[in-house]
Amino acid sequence: MPSYKAPVEDVLFLLNDVLAFHRYDNLRGFSDASPDVVEAVLTEGGKLAEEALTPLNAIGDRQGCTRQADGSVTTPKGFKAAYDAYAGGGWMGLSVPEEFGGQGLPHTLNTAIQEFASSANLALAMYPGLTQGAMAALLVHGSDAQKKTYLPKMVEGAWTGTMNLTEPHCGTDLGLLKTKAAPNGDGSYSLTGTKIFISAGEHDLSENIIHLVIARIEGAPAGTKGISLFVVPKFLVNADGSVGARNGVSCGSLEHKMGIHGNSTCVMNYDGATGWLVGQENRGLAAMFVMMNEARLAVGVQGLSQSEVAYQNAVAYAKDRLQGRSLTGAKAPEKAADPIIVHPDVRRTLMGIRAFNEAARALVLWTALQADIGHRSDDEKQRQAADDHMGLMTPVVKGVLTDRGFANAVEAQQLFGGHGYIEEWGMSQFVRDARIAMIYEGANGIQAMDLIGRKLPKDGGRAMMSFLGEVQTFIKDHAEDEGMKPYVGPLQAGLNDLQGATMWFMQNAFSKPDNAGAGATDYMHLLGLVAMGYMWARIAKAALLKQAEAASDRMAAKLVTGRFYMERVLPETAMRLVRVKAGAETTMALSAEAF
Numbered sequence: 111m112p113s114y115k116a117p118v119e120d121v122l123f124l125l126n127d128v129l130a131f132h133r134y135d136n137l138r139g140f141s142d143a144s145p146d147v148v149e150a151v152l153t154e155g156g157k158l159a160e161e162a163l164t165p166l167n168a169i170g171d172r173q174g175c176t177r178q179a180d181g182s183v184t185t186p187k188g189f190k191a192a193y194d195a196y197a198g199g200g201w202m203g204l205s206v207p208e209e210f211g212g213q214g215l216p217h218t219l220n221t222a223i224q225e226f227a228s229s230a231n232l233a234l235a236m237y238p239g240l241t242q243g244a245m246a247a248l249l250v251h252g253s254d255a256q257k258k259t260y261l262p263k264m265v266e267g268a269w270t271g272t273m274n275l276t277e278p279h280c281g282t283d284l285g286l287l288k289t290k291a292a293p294n295g296d297g298s299y300s301l302t303g304t305k306i307f308i309s310a311g312e313h314d315l316s317e318n319i320i321h322l323v324i325a326r327i328e329g330a331p332a333g334t335k336g337i338s339l340f341v342v343p344k345f346l347v348n349a350d351g352s353v354g355a356r357n358g359v360s361c362g363s364l365e366h367k368m369g370i371h372g373n374s375t376c377v378m379n380y381d382g383a384t385g386w387l388v389g390q391e392n393r394g395l396a397a398m399f400v401m402m403n404e405a406r407l408a409v410g411v412q413g414l415s416q417s418e419v420a421y422q423n424a425v426a427y428a429k430d431r432l433q434g435r436s437l438t439g440a441k442a443p444e445k446a447a448d449p450i451i452v453h454p455d456v457r458r459t460l461m462g463i464r465a466f467n468e469a470a471r472a473l474v475l476w477t478a479l480q481a482d483i484g485h486r487s488d489d490e491k492q493r494q495a496a497d498d499h500m501g502l503m504t505p506v507v508k509g510v511l512t513d514r515g516f517a518n519a520v521e522a523q524q525l526f527g528g529h530g531y532i533e534e535w536g537m538s539q540f541v542r543d544a545r546i547a548m549i550y551e552g553a554n555g556i557q558a559m560d561l562i563g564r565k566l567p568k569d570g571g572r573a574m575m576s577f578l579g580e581v582q583t584f585i586k587d588h589a590e591d592e593g594m595k596p597y598v599g600p601l602q603a604g605l606n607d608l609q610g611a612t613m614w615f616m617q618n619a620f621s622k623p624d625n626a627g628a629g630a631t632d633y634m635h636l637l638g639l640v641a642m643g644y645m646w647a648r649i650a651k652a653a654l655l656k657q658a659e660a661a662s663d664r665m666a667a668k669l670v671t672g673r674f675y676m677e678r679v680l681p682e683t684a685m686r687l688v689r690v691k692a693g694a695e696t697t698m699a700l701s702a703e704a705f
Contacts, residue, residue, distance in 0.1 A: 112168070112419070112535070112539075113422065113426065114229055114422060116152075116157075116159050116160055116226040116229070116230075117471070118152045118156045121152055121475070123652070123664075124649075125148065125475065128472060128645075128648050128649055128652045129476060131218070137483065137486040139205070140216055143219065148219065151215070151223070152219070152223075155201065155223040155227075156226050158226075158227075159226035159229065159230035159231075160230065163192055163227060163230035163231035165188075166186065166189060167232075167536075167539070168536060169186055169372075170185075170231065170233050170234060171371050171542075172186075172371075174371035174372065175371070177363065181312070181360045181361050182314065183314065183374045183376070185314055185372065186372050190314060193234065193237060193267070193316075196238055197238070197268075202238050202264070202265055203265035203266075205217040205219065210261040210265055211265040211266060217478055217481050220242070221411060221475060222475065224408055225411050225415050225418070227239075228412045229419040230419070231372070232370055232373075232412060233371060233373040233543070234372055236309055237315055238267070240273065240310050241267075241269075241270045242404070243273060244272065244401060245264050246400055246401060247339075247398065247400045247401035247404075251339070251388050251389035252389075259347055259351065260320050260343075264320060267316065269316050269317065270318075270319050270320070272308055272310050272311055272319060272321050273308075273398070273401050273402070273405065274322065275287075275305070275402075276305060276308075277289065277306060278304060285333035285334040287303075287326060287337065288303055288326075289301060289303025289380060290302050291325040291338060292327075293327070297386070299325075300382045300384065300385075301325050301340060301359075301380045301385045302380055302382055303380050304362070304378070304380070305378045306378075307365065307550070308321075308376045308377070309375055310373060311374060311377075311378045312344075312376050313374045318347075320341060321343070321378070322339060322340070322341055322388065322398070323339070323340045324337050324394050325337075325340060330392055331392065335392060336392050337394040338387060339395075340387055340388060342385035344356070344357055345357060346384060358380065358382045358384065359379070359383040361374075361378060361379075362376075362377040362378070363377045364376060365377070367546070368542050368545055368546070369539065369542030369543040370543050370546055403504055405551045406504050406507070406508040406557075407478070407481075407504060407507055409547050410508045410509075410510075410511040410512060410547075412515070413508075413511035413513070414471060414511050414515055415515075416515050416516070416519050417463060417515040420518060420522035420540040421464060421518065421522055424523075427525060427529075427535075428449065429449050431449060432447040433447055433448075433449075434447055434453065436453070437453070450525070456525060458678075459521050459522075459524070459525060460525075461671065462518075462521070462674075462678065463521060465671050465672070465678075466514055466642070466675075467518075468649065468671060469643070469646050469649070470511050470514070470515075472646075472649060473507065473642055476645065477499065477503050477504075480500055480503075481500055484496035498569070499576075501565050501568060502561075502565050502566075505557035505558065505560045506561065508551065508552070509557035509631075509634050509638075510634060510637075510638030512548045512554060513554055514638075515544050515547060516548055519540045519541045519544040520541055522537060523538065523540070523541050554631070554634075555631060558630035558631040559627065561633070562626045562629075562630040563630075566615070578605065580644075581640065582605065585602050588651065594647070594650060594651060594654070596650075596672075597646060597676055600676035600680050601640070601644065601646075601647050601676070603683070603684075604639060604640045607640075607683035607686070608636055608637060610687055611632075611633055611636055611687050611691075615633070624698050628692075628698070629690035629691075629692075633686070633690055635682075636687065636690070639686070640683065643675065643680045646672040646675050649672055650668070650672045653665040653668045653672075
């Protein structure tokens with residue numbers, strides 16, 4: 111049976127020592143997040159993940175969800191009790207404003223809890239995760255009446271939420287959607303159409319499900335300019351807030367999937383379902399992007415989460431599995447063989463995953479902190495800088511962390527040899543569950559194109575120039591620090607590669623757009639490598655300061671892991687730069703018939 115231990119100490123170190131969380135006490139909700147409160151929240155969230163969610167992960171994978179004859183869906187055994195424990199503990203509304211029943215704490219803390227829950231049980235964690243995304247959209251674009259009607263019950267966990275975008279003929283290109291919305295004359299609309307791949311679309315965990323659905327109002331413009339967003343509850347809500355009659359929305363079938371079996375992925379049929387417009391008519395995409403961006407960051411966390419839990423189990427196996435002798439002589443002479451963790455190639459694998467996990471966690475929390483600043487700061491310049499960061503890093507967090515998270519789950523599985531291919535060891539599930547994160551909420555190739563086509567040139571490249579400037583300033587400030595030289599030297603080399611790739615795109619992509627398309631994924635990973643390298647440099651700085659105060663094995667391990675990243679991982683930027691500069695000629699040379 112796989113195990114999981116929430117990395118509470120690591121998150122506390124990142125918040126307190128690397129990101130200086132306490133410096134933001136002037137922001138709304140941060141003054142309530144005292145060090146004691148933060149530690150208590152993370153500790154209790156970790157316990158919930160370890161004790162209530164982890165034991166159900168394999169059960170959910172084996173049992174999956176079941177659609178009943180009446181269209182209802184039953185979740186795996188134990189999921190309802192675990193969900194009730196999550197909701198009952200107040201975790202759903204951790205960062206939701208107090209006026210709607212939430213605790214109003216920083217979203218950064220909620221992001222850490224999302225990692226714990228997703229590592230413990232990704233399929234189960236998706237139910238509250240999607241609800242939090244739906245609440246975020248309603249908070250920004252919902253009317254006062256909609257907020258009052260839906261948010262308190264969703265915060266309570268009595269009601270859950272979904273997002274309905276994809277249709278059988280329409281994935282990323284949402285302008286092709288066919289779902290129609292006809293005005294009923296009383297302020298409501300009648301929605302008709304079919305949505306597919308709807309996570310948590312139907313289940314038995316909550317008494318009502320609040321669907322956020324994009325559709326086209328009759329007579330609306332074609333393409334994305336004619337998309338509107340609607341709130342469509344499974345059960346209509348009475349004037350007193352109680353659950354009323356069943357709405358015209360149902361689960362037509364469940365998808366049979368490679369992974370996340372414990373989450374109900376549904377085909378949803380809207381047969382004249384009653385819905386209400388969220389935000390402005392024909393402005394639904396802007397409203398939906400609030401939820402989509404929230405979801406994309408959460409999916410990036412999912413990539414990290416599967417990498418982390420796979421790593422933990424691979425380490426435990428490597429310490430226990432006996433195979434061969436160390437190249438430098440027996441390390442366990444009293445045993446028939448040495449544990450495989452003595453072998454350099456095994457160490458290479460584990461160190462690579464560990465180096466990614468720690469840097470990725472820092473990048474996620476840094477980005478979540480920027481989200482808090484963007485939503486809670488009263489300083490317009492500070493909000494703009496935070497929004498720039500979010501725009502630039504959202505495709506990187508989603509694309510790079512899920513690509514690497516899946517690859518790391520595969521590498522961790524490889525350490526088990528044949529046992530990794532056997533279901534009872536659990537590694538297969540981590541691989542299968544991690545795979546979806548590269549696909550949903552915008553496949554990673556789309557994330558790369560979004561980065562190159564939209565985020566990079568936005569506002570004259572302001573966000574990228576700010577990031578490059580911040581990293582360059584950090585390198586300059588620590589160039590003479592002897593202890594930091596193993597980190598800032600390689601970081602400068604990686605930054606040079608990133609600047610070179612950026613300049614190449616500016617000179618070659620606008621006149622020939624295929625150059626941008628051919629190099630987008632490599633550029634996204636190049637930026638991710640440098641961003642995580644910057645995180646490692648900041649981690650190293652904090653670790654050196656703590657080492658100066660008192661020797662610590664944990665800090666010493668971080669410094670070694672950071673050097674491994676700089677020596678063995680970050681040099682990949684050079685390869686990515688070569689690929690970017692290769693352009694699109696050979697990529698696009700063959701005719702379609704030649705494939």
